[in-house]
Amino acid sequence: MASIAARARPLAISADLSVERKLAGINIFIALAALAVGGLMGVLQILRYNGLDLYTPAKPLLPGGYYQGLTVHGVLNVLVFTTFYIIGFLTYIFAKALNRPLASSRLAWATLWVMVSGLLLAAIPLLTNNATVMFTFYPPLKADSLFYIGLTMVVAGTWLLLVNMILTRNAWLADNPGQRTPLPAFMAIVTMLMWTIATIGVASEMIFLVIPWSLGLVGGTDPVLARTLFWFTGHPIVYFWLLPAYISWYTLVPAQAGGKLFSDPMARVSFILFLILSIPIGMHHQVTDPGISEMWKLVHAVFTFGVFFPSLLTFFNVVASLEYAGRRNGGEGWLAWIFNLPWGKPEISAQLVAMMLFAFGGISGLVNASYNVNLVVHNTSWISGHFHLTVGTAVALSFMGITYWLVPHLTGRALWSRSLGVAQAWLWFVGMGLFSHFMHELGLRGMPRRSDIGGAPYVQDEWRFFLFFAMIGGLIMFVSAIFYYLNMIMTLTRGKKLAEVPDITFARALSGPEDAPKVLDRLLVWVAVAAVLILINYLPTIIDIISTATFDIPGRRVW
Amino acid sequence: MKDKKFISYLFEVAWILPSVAIPVSMMVAILVTAFAVGVRVPTSAGRVSISAVVAGTDSTFSQTGLREIAPGRYEAIMLAQTFMFVPNTIEIPAGSKVTFVLTSKDVIHGFKIEGVPVNVMVIPGQVSRVTATFDKPGEYLIVCHEYCGAGHHVMFGKVIVN
Numbered sequence: 093m094a095s096i097a098a099r100a101r102p103l104a105i106s107a108d109l110s111v112e113r114k115l116a117g118i119n120i121f122i123a124l125a126a127l128a129v130g131g132l133m134g135v136l137q138i139l140r141y142n143g144l145d146l147y148t149p150a151k152p153l154l155p156g157g158y159y160q161g162l163t164v165h166g167v168l169n170v171l172v173f174t175t176f177y178i179i180g181f182l183t184y185i186f187a188k189a190l191n192r193p194l195a196s197s198r199l200a201w202a203t204l205w206v207m208v209s210g211l212l213l214a215a216i217p218l219l220t221n222n223a224t225v226m227f228t229f230y231p232p233l234k235a236d237s238l239f240y241i242g243l244t245m246v247v248a249g250t251w252l253l254l255v256n257m258i259l260t261r262n263a264w265l266a267d268n269p270g271q272r273t274p275l276p277a278f279m280a281i282v283t284m285l286m287w288t289i290a291t292i293g294v295a296s297e298m299i300f301l302v303i304p305w306s307l308g309l310v311g312g313t314d315p316v317l318a319r320t321l322f323w324f325t326g327h328p329i330v331y332f333w334l335l336p337a338y339i340s341w342y343t344l345v346p347a348q349a350g351g352k353l354f355s356d357p358m359a360r361v362s363f364i365l366f367l368i369l370s371i372p373i374g375m376h377h378q379v380t381d382p383g384i385s386e387m388w389k390l391v392h393a394v395f396t397f398g399v400f401f402p403s404l405l406t407f408f409n410v411v412a413s414l415e416y417a418g419r420r421n422g423g424e425g426w427l428a429w430i431f432n433l434p435w436g437k438p439e440i441s442a443q444l445v446a447m448m449l450f451a452f453g454g455i456s457g458l459v460n461a462s463y464n465v466n467l468v469v470h471n472t473s474w475i476s477g478h479f480h481l482t483v484g485t486a487v488a489l490s491f492m493g494i495t496y497w498l499v500p501h502l503t504g505r506a507l508w509s510r511s512l513g514v515a516q517a518w519l520w521f522v523g524m525g526l527f528s529h530f531m532h533e534l535g536l537r538g539m540p541r542r543s544d545i546g547g548a549p550y551v552q553d554e555w556r557f558f559l560f561f562a563m564i565g566g567l568i569m570f571v572s573a574i575f576y577y578l579n580m581i582m583t584l585t586r587g588k589k590l591a592e593v594p595d596i597t598f599a600r601a602l603s604g605p606e607d608a609p610k611v612l613d614r615l616l617v618w619v620a621v622a623a624v625l626i627l628i629n630y631l632p633t634i635i636d637i638i639s640t641a642t643f644d645i646p647g648r649r650v651w
Numbered sequence: 652m653k654d655k656k657f658i659s660y661l662f663e664v665a666w667i668l669p670s671v672a673i674p675v676s677m678m679v680a681i682l683v684t685a686f687a688v689g690v691r692v693p694t695s696a697g698r699v700s701i702s703a704v705v706a707g708t709d710s711t712f713s714q715t716g717l718r719e720i721a722p723g724r725y726e727a728i729m730l731a732q733t734f735m736f737v738p739n740t741i742e743i744p745a746g747s748k749v750t751f752v753l754t755s756k757d758v759i760h761g762f763k764i765e766g767v768p769v770n771v772m773v774i775p776g777q778v779s780r781v782t783a784t785f786d787k788p789g790e791y792l793i794v795c796h797e798y799c800g801a802g803h804h805v806m807f808g809k810v811i812v813n
Contacts, residue, residue, distance in 0.1 A: 159801060226798050232758050232775060233800075315759060315774050358663065379692050380761075380770050382777040386694035393681070397674040404670035412662070458674075463681050464690040467770040471761050471796040538765035540796035548804040550792055603659065645701055645775050648758050650733050650800025 111197045112187040115204055117502050119180025120495065122208070123173045124580065127488070130168030131573050133161045138527070138566035140546040141559050156221035158544040159651055166227035167218060170333075170483055172211060175246060177491050178336045179203065179253055181498075182280045185339060186257055188596055189276035195259035203252040210245025213238045224651040226542065228326070229302070231318045234647030237306035244298040247291050254284040272605040273613055275356055276343040276598055282363045283335040285615060286328060289622060290371050293324025305647060312644040316383040317637045323374040324630065331370040331399075333483050335363070337446070337490035341410045345443055346599035348497070349433050351417025356601035357608035358409050364612055365402035368622045372629035373399060379466040388633050389463065395629065396461040403454060410447070416602065438513025442493025445521040446486050449528075453481030456532060471542075474535025477528040485524050492576055493517065499580065501594060505587030512579050519572035526565030530558040693771045696780035699754050704730070704775075711778075712754055717741055725749045731760035731773040734802030736793065742811045743785060749810075750782040761796035764810060772797060785812045 136146050140158060147157040154160055183203075187194055194200045217223035217236035225233040229240070261273060261281060273281070297318050305313045346353045353359065375392040378384055415429055423429025434440050456478040459465055469475060496513050500506055507513060539545065539555055611617060684690050703709040715728045715737050725747055730737040732755065743749060753762055753773045760773040767783040785791065795806035 159798070159803070162798075230759050230797075233798075314776070316777060319774075355659075355663070378772075381772050382693055382696055382774055382779040383698070384695060386692055389692055389694075390685070394678060397678050400674045401670055404666070404673075408663075408666040408670070458677070462677065464685050464692055464768070465681065467690070467692060467768045470770045471763070538763070538792060538794065540761070540763070540794050542798045542803070543794075543796070544804040548807075550794060550807045552792075603656070640698055642698070642700070642776065648733075648800075650758055 107187070107191045107193055109184070109187050109193055111200055112184045112193060113502055115200055116180040116184035116498070118204060119176045119183070120498070122211070123175075123177035123180065123491075124495070124577075126168040126172040126176065128573070128577060130165050130173060131570075133165035133168075135566060135570050136161050137165065138563045140544065142563045143546055145546065154221075156224045156651060158546075160221045160224045162542060163224050163226050164218060167214075169488075170329075170479075171227055171243065171246070174333045174483065174487065175250060176207065176211075178283075178332065179207065179250055181336055181491075181494065182283065182339075183253060186277050186280040187260070189274040189280070189343075189598060190260065190264045192260060192264055194256045195263055196256055199252055199256045199259075203249050203256070205249075206252065207246050207249035210242045210247075210249060212242070213245065214242025216242075221651070228322065230322070231302060231305070231313045231315050232645050232647050234306060234649055237303060240298050240302050240306055244295060244303070247295060247298075250284070251288050251291070254281075254288045257281045257284055272608070272610075274598070275353070275359060275601070275605065276339055278360060278613065279335065279339045279342065279363050282367050282615070283332065283339070285619060286335070286367045286370055286622075287332040289619070289626070290325050290328035290332065293321045293374070294326070297321035310643065312642075312646055314637065314641040314643050315645055316381065317634070317641055319378060319381065320375070320384070320630075320634060320637060323377040324371065325374070327374040327377060328370040330479075330482065331366050333487045335366060337443075337487050338363075338406055338410075340490055340494050341406070341443060341447065342413075343598050344494075344596070345410070345440065346413040346417060347597045348437065349414060349417035349440055350421050351413055351599070353599040353601040354409050354412035354416060355603045355607075356605045357603060357612070358405055359601075360605070360608050360612045362402035362405040362409070364618050365405075366399070367615075367618050368625060369395060369399040369402070371622060372625040373461075375629075375633070376461045376463075376466070379463065380470045383637065384633055385636075388629070391629060393461055393463040395625075397458075400454075400458065407451070413599070414444075436510070436514060437496075438507070438510050438517060439493045439496040441514045442496065442517035442520075443490050445517050446489040446493065449481050449489075449521060449524060450486035452528075453478060453486060457482065469535055471540060472535035473531045473539045473541050476541045477531030477535060480524060480528045480531065484528075485520070489517065489520050489524075492520075495580065497594075499583055500587070500590065501596065503584065503587070504590050504593045505583055506590055508579050508582035508587050512575050516572050516575040516579065519568055519575065523565045523568030523570075523572055527562050527569065528565070530562035530565065534558045534562070690768055693779060693781055696752075696778040698776055699778050701756070701775045704754055705756055711752065717743070717749075723747050727751045729753045729762075730756055731762065731795065731799075731806075732756040733758065733800050734795070734806040736762075736795070736806070736808040739793075739808035740811060741809070742813065745788045745812050746784070746786055747812070748782065748784045750780065753779045758799050759797050760799050760806070761794070763794055763796045765792045765794070767791065770796075785810060788812045 217239040223235035223239035225235045301313050301318050304310050342359050373392050373396040376396045379389050418429030418432040421432040423432030704712050707713045715730055717727045720726050727741050727749055755773045755775040762773050763770045769781050769783045771779045771781045773779050791810040793808035
């Protein structure tokens with residue numbers, strides 16, 4: 093009886109998620125297209141650093157040369173690729189975990205259309221060299237207003253997904269009284285909640301300061317206020333990128349590796365801590381800013397150390413889950429079980445090597461956040477080295493790893509080459525390892541970030557050695573990217589049609605949700621806690637800036 | 652089963668305690684360097700009218716350059732603008748303590764001196780104020796380390812310590 097029931101269950105209640113599948117596919121396609129263009133810009137940069145100038149032949153396409161290319165690199169990789177991928181992935185994972193379509197399919201499509209319209213609007217000035225202001229667009233650099241309006245629409249589009257998630261979860265809770273929200277859905281909605289609160293900063297910057305100013309409705313702006321609102325969003329955006337990768341590491345990788353999640357309650361606690369602590373720490377990006385008091389910078393640094401704690405919880409929980417899988421696969425010893433993980437699966441290899449490099453990214457991030465130690469590294473290439481390990485590897489390589497199973501799952505076509513996928517993951521690991529190591533080294537020797545080093549008169553002789561190896565790393569990554577896109581294109585066009593499309597298996601937990609305090613699922617309580625911390629950590633500084641601001645700084649086009 | 656759970660709780664505790672202890676001890680180290688050793692970060696140093704700075708009528712920034720305010724104690728008034736520092740070279744004897752006072756005439760620039768803990772943003776409408784002691788003779792590279800436009804990479808300066 094029991095076995096019949098178990099077999100019949102998935103068939104009986106498998107919900108129709110065709111809209112969510114399509115949305116995941118379209119969003120991820122846009123994301124990967126953006127990453128391809130953005131990544132290519134990185135290759136031009138690292139060659140230029142070593143005296144090989146491809147900007148001259150690229151001039152018809154890229155009239156703004158290095159700095160336009162760098163802006164395209166940043167905007168496409170960390171704003172477009174990440175946001176579209178995350179919205180696509182979370183839409184599907186959330187619905188799948190609840191086994192229920194989103195409450196409103198029209199709202200789900202509207203999410204996509206608002207985001208795509210915004211992307212197209214922002215792309216016009218970006219590609220015509222009318223928005224060469226980097227992805228941080230600090231005023232008084234002044235881009236064409238379409239750039240700001242478009243990016244604001246992309247952000248506003250993401251809010252619609254949260255609305256849809258809340259409606260869907262409420263309906264699910266009504267149908268399943270007293271049940272715990274399944275972990276992947278819980279994590280997805282917490283991620284979107286955190287992100288929506290976080291984007292109040294950049295949305296205010298855009299709506300109240302930058303857009304009216306770029307349209308010429310007001311004559312001047314206040315750069316410190318703009319920066320403070322930007323970093324209100326700019327730090328938590330890092331967790332917006334990371335948490336979806338964590339969702340995969342917590343709820344999918346353990347099952348794919350042949351094991352279970354170690355602790356569901358610990359996972360819930362860590363996500364709630366990210367919701368509370370991600371936002372009131374943004375000023376650690378402004379340690380060297382004038383116009384902000386030293387005291388508040390220190391407070392934000394202390395809170396940043398606080399958010400290190402849920403990161404360590406994640407590290408422990410994920411590694412414990414992997415150890416369980418390794419031992420179930422016959423692994424023994426203190427560390428030898430690592431070899432019993434299914435390294436031949438590209439989705440596993442990619443995410444495991446992403447985790448390994450992320451450990452180093454976490455350490456260099458602690459250096460950045462360390463108040464006065466930041467003086468050594470602020471705005472040097474150390475920072476670029478750091479976030480190529482975090483968003484460039486922990487996030488980007490995990491997202492690539494996810495597509496190794498998700499694309500076959502969505503399209504019904506087998507991955508074209510699994511071994512090419514494994515090779516791609518290791519090449520990324522080696523290439524990024526070299527590149528980011530030498531970027532860190534260069535930063536410690538004073539090389540500024542975002543500077544056209546190939547044309548800089550102040551290049552020090554000792555930098556050249558490191559620049560050469562950074563280029564080798566960059567070129568290895570380029571090969572890795574070619575392997576990746578070749579594999580994806582061949583899968584979509586030539587991949588073998590699967591007789592039976594593999595379903596998603598979420599990891600079961602050794603210690604399940606029944607061990608987690610119920611209050612963890614009461615999201616409004618935690619939103620209130622987050623709001624209080626944000627007000628304490630931001631209100632005094634924002635009031636101080638606004639009360640002394642004269643809003644008379646004119647915009648400049650300096651490129 | 653109960654025992655297994657207890658053991659996994661022990662593992663959790665054994666991880667959580669160092670997870671708290673490591674960041675706390677790092678924070679203590681930072682507080683000691685900041686307040687006992689005195690390595691501080693830039694703080695609010697007041698606002699300045701950008702139109703006065705551009706017109707050359709601001710009382711501080713209309714006279715850029717280095718002046719000795721006490722024996723071995725200097726103040727360097729500097730402007731950052733696309734794509735240079737004014738002045739772009741500061742010459743001082745070894746052992747001097749220099750306070751750099753800067754603002755920007757146009758967009759945001761950066762001001763980092765290699766070899767001393769000087770790293771500050773230079774923002775139009777804001778005064779940046781940082782101090783460093785130069786003990787060793789030699790040339791210290793100043794770079795603009797915030798993107799400020801098409802000529803960002805040619806914006807640099809020097810502190811020459813004799």
